[in-house]
Amino acid sequence: PPTPEEMAEFQKFNEELVKAGVVVGDGRRHPSSQGKRLRFDGKKRTVIDGPFAETKELVAGYWLWQVRSIDEAIEWLKRAPFDAGTYEIRQIFDTEGM
């Protein structure tokens, strides 16, 4: 879990994003122990309770950003006070730009 200092730094970064009009939405996930998975097998559906062992592709949260290009998103993300982990940038379909 993050230290209070790390949390404060993250808060500061998030505030900077909000002040720049970049963040339009966000969400943080509860730990996977409270999560559920559904497995599909033909017509059969199986519910699996968390926690889930593999942490490699675990999504812990997301931001929704409005920026003018993916390069801008990259530059913003580079400024994040993270020192480990992988963060992925994906574009959402929307009305085309200017």
Next chain:
Amino acid sequence: MTAATEAHRAIEAIWRIESARLIAGLARIVGDMGTAEELAQDALVAALEQWPTAGVPEKPGAWLMGTAKHHAIDLIRRRQTLERKHEEIGRDVERAQKGIGLDVAIDEDVGDDLLGLIFMACHPVLSKDARVALTLRVLGGLTTEEIARAFLVPVSTVAQRIVRAKRTLTEARVRFEVPGGAERMARLASVLEVIYLIFNEGYSATAGEDWMRPGLCEEALRLGRILAELVPAEPEVHGLVALMEIQASRLRARVGPSGEPVLLLDQDRTRWDRLLIRRGLTALERAERLGGAMGPYALQAAIAACHARAATAAETDWPRIVALYDAVAQLAPSPVVELNRAVAVGMAFGPAAGLDLVDGLVREPALEAYHLLPAVRGDLLRKLGRYVEARAEFERAASLTENVAERKLLQKRAGECTAEGTAG
């Protein structure tokens, strides 16, 4: 991608992020916007020269600001030897030097600088066109070419507009400041007007082939959201943001598959952006909580919210919309508001009641060339089964609009009236 193109793309993105803060910080030091922008551009040129080989620095914003501030000090010293009074320059240099070495990206003063720059770009001494161009340029970080493309005017026109605007600011001795007291309200109103003008040009382009230019809407929204964070206690800023968020939520739904406009009541509401609606309603609540429910933007946002809350067009609370238009009309009476109110009355109390009000506006000089007057009248006449008159009104509306997509829609409506007339 080669390292050089990668660096160039990074520089372009960094410029978009940093340019407004950079120009704002410099304007505080040198006092005028023209010089501040030139210094910022010089720093950009330096980055373009150095970063592709040396790599992008860890804190690019601070690098740009540091470079520009060194230039600023050189410039102030040169001015010193040239003309200006000694004591004044001493202060300038001192001020400039104090700023150097600070991590400007997280400088506490950045917010105030940015606000000062916004007030300067939207100064009432400038024409509306000039304010819009300058705001997009120094606050949006758009190039002259991008602004020209967005407004369908020649690049030289925009370039001239910006040059002249900067000159006007210098000649009028507009200072870099955040106004307070009574002046603040008037100046803030001018800022909000500029942002909404930009939004509206994107939302219903006044001329050209496209019905909308969403890029301008997004830029206006971004500026509005930034402003709302800079002056969180001003209810009308939240009112404006609410209005833009809710209107923008319909962007996807107000254009059909072949680019044709789809009017509010015909829109597929499942295509409205729920996130933007939620943001808009939250901003509206904020405006109301701050005591701003009766502000002009908050009222318009409240009207937009009535539509946003209705799951189908039939569920719209039209009597409430009429009441809100009554409030708008009291606050800022205008024939356009009366026309909108007439539409709401037509929906709430029947087309005959709406038509009565519209007929009272026909001789209004301000609406003489306004295409929406005959469009609204045509709509009401059509609902009353008066197809021949309705057709003539739609044709007149089509001849008055400069927007190609809108003209086609109005011509289509005229055609439908002929069909309905013969069928009935």
